[in-house]
Amino acid sequence: MTNQKTLASLAVLVQSGKFDPVKLAEETFHRIEAHPDQSIFVGLTRERALKEAQGAANRLKAGRSLGLLDGLPVAWKDLFDLAGSVTTAGSIVFKDNAPAAADAPVVGALAAAGMISIGRTNMSEFAFSGLGINPHHGTPRNPASPDIDRIPGGSSSGSAAAVAAGLVPLAIGTDTGGSVRIPAAMTGIVGYKATRGRYAMKGVFPLAESLDSLGPLCHTVQDAVWADAAMHSLTAPVIRRSELADLALVIPETIVFDEAEPEVVAAFEAAIKRLQAAGVRVRRAPFPSFAAVFDLMARHGALVTAEAYALHRERLAGPEATRIDPRVVTRTRLGEKITLSDYIALLDARDQLIHETVESLGPGELIAHPTLPHVAPPIAPLLSDDELFFKVNAKTLRNTLIGNFLDFCGISIPCGTGAAGMPVGLLLSAPHHQDDRLLAAALAAEATIRGEA
Template sequence: MKNAPTLATLADDLASGRTSARKLVDSCLAKIADSSGEGARAFIHVAAEAAIEAAEAMDRLREVKAAPSRFAGIPISIKDLFDIRGQVSRAGSRALDDSAPAEADAPAVARLRRAGFVVIGRTNMTEFAYSGIGINPHYGTPKGAWQRSVGHVPGGSSSGAAVSVVDGMAHGALGTDTGGSCRIPAAYNGIVGFKPTQRRVPLDGAVPLSSTLDSIGPLARTVACCAALDAVLADETFVPLQPRPIRGMRLAVPTTVALDDLDDEVARTFERALETLSRQGALIERIEVPEFLDVAVMNTKGGFAAAESFAWHRYLIAGSGDVYDPRVSLRIMRGESISAADYIDLLVTRKSMIARATVRLAPYDALIMPTTANTPPRIADLADDKAFTKANLLSLRNCTLINMSDGCAISLPCHREGEVPVGLMLAASAGADRRIFELAAGMEDAIRV
């Protein structure tokens, strides 16, 4: 995002007095309220009064040199999946309207607040996080950044999260990623989205989709922004990011599944990025990853998402199923036919897949592939269920490979200014989060030239 402020530049501006937390919050609130923008669809709830009070408190703390972190006072958005004390967590649905307000912040939200970030509001999402497209029939669908007058999907399920960042309604966003829900909307909107090693950020206080695959991660404008937010979410000491030189990077392009049926624009843009990296000294090898073939087999009956979401939803959907988006309830109900034996088979197969994939990827710094096989579809083209299903599967496919193999991954834009957004994904086995950030920081500017 050219000329857009980063968390680092905002922190510098706050420290020098060139801006204040109150000014940042007022600017974000004005953009949310702009009737010509996407604020009414990107947000389900705007915490204007609370955000102003928090911003003023951070300004007072900074005046007496007691700000909790250099980022204190920067507005961020929270996906509607998370508990925020005193608010109802609806998960983009109407089925939870009568739920009691949360008694405490989710740990991820609490950690962001503890660092002084200001919660500007709750962002829209695919109902119960069950789609990579981002359409929501209950609260409306925010248009993605690409050719907004035409109306392309924002990506899901963290749809409002991505739009809030790209439109300057927040300077970072808290999302979740079960099969790409941070990375897909980042790719479709030309920003950065990160899926951490799952165990690094606690899932408590977030409405689950799949306890096996759910991860909590940030969406922001740059790799360094995501790294800073990730450190807060993982409750780790923030260490400034040191980009790795491109020369000598060992990158593997998986030819199994990940390059199948790519849109022409995705294929061209991705290959151009590979050529750029190769010219600058990256060592790129195309390899087969047969473990990726296991994913389609595991998902034949709906996989972990169907089994685990049905277990969570079965009583709610029995009483309020008519309120659900039919495209969501249909996928949840697939879990009803998954037996205990089927589920145990999934666990065994995944454990084997993770072990084999970890060994295969060990010689490389990262896998590199397109984040999504497709470019953002037009909203109007997805009224047909068949077209929606095809687009949804293409959006999720590559990202899901990494969730299923228990990896960590980042999506960063690799298209040029004025081109359709295309995301490039770097991924590695669990625990390689810092390495992925360093690699991504080293290439994020080069691959867009």
């Protein structure tokens, strides 16, 4: 069996003819079915995958490869429409819905690149939690914690776990408040949140459309670059690796280090020292706009809550509410208290804060801080204590939701370990639509951030 790891390593085997795409797909299903954690996937698309794999095999034998991703597996968070499969958004409420009539465009884009859709991954119900807990399908265990069952992070919990466990080299998630970057940091992989709108959102079940974005979970920045290109229908990546000596970072002194675990701060600071030693310019500065995001939420409510309530209000008012995770119901119903004037005030203030933040950055600067203030906590206490659940959920989402509100793109890269040897992530962020620059910098900095350079 192959040691399924990065897209790049698999591509070498497949493109050279040393490994057949059909064999790779069959091996992938065997890994998934034999894995001790059966809560990572909520559905497999075996018939589709084997048909796609056979098509890839035929192309490769005929010398007509579609490119680097042809014949490689991908898994999808259970928010993406896959033709012939029911999109349930992690909820039993939708389990009897009709199958999707067509692929979401982003699914179609990876299929056009030759990728093999393996199935649907588990998630927080309706994507409304940063912890990844799901009472209907079970909560995927964090593969980075072999001894204690810890959360994988959410809401793209199954997507992160599938990659971290070596079941697939790539999974696609969504990120409304951190749902790609959080599970990536907790499981020790790379998670890239693209600028909102970089990829087509049609056929992706929403949470809050003014905040929703998509992105890949994978093992390396290089893999994220390959996936990104295919997701917006480029035939090959166009991103060039930056030079480390040309990079400049600013570390916020506001919010992101509050109540952070000492081990997390130590791992982050060690990575920053390595970057400085390699020639990266680093400064530290207060970010009043970060504090303003939370002041706004305290006054007017959260934008995500307002939009989630608008989406689900009829569902919450009917009998379906009894079939939804009570914690999701509780959080969503908070949106009922947010008035139209509150919502407009949030949108107006958001535009101003985005402008102020971008103006505060020096030429070419990226923002760097710990992805999370803590490592992945154990699952059991969160299941038994709702007060603890909400407290930990709020803290987990805190650092990353700033980027969603301010319309950043961001990428979480493993930078070391914290308490109990659990992974710590370093988050690099850039203003909206500066994704190519962010990814170019991440390519250059990844080895140093990981301590491998």
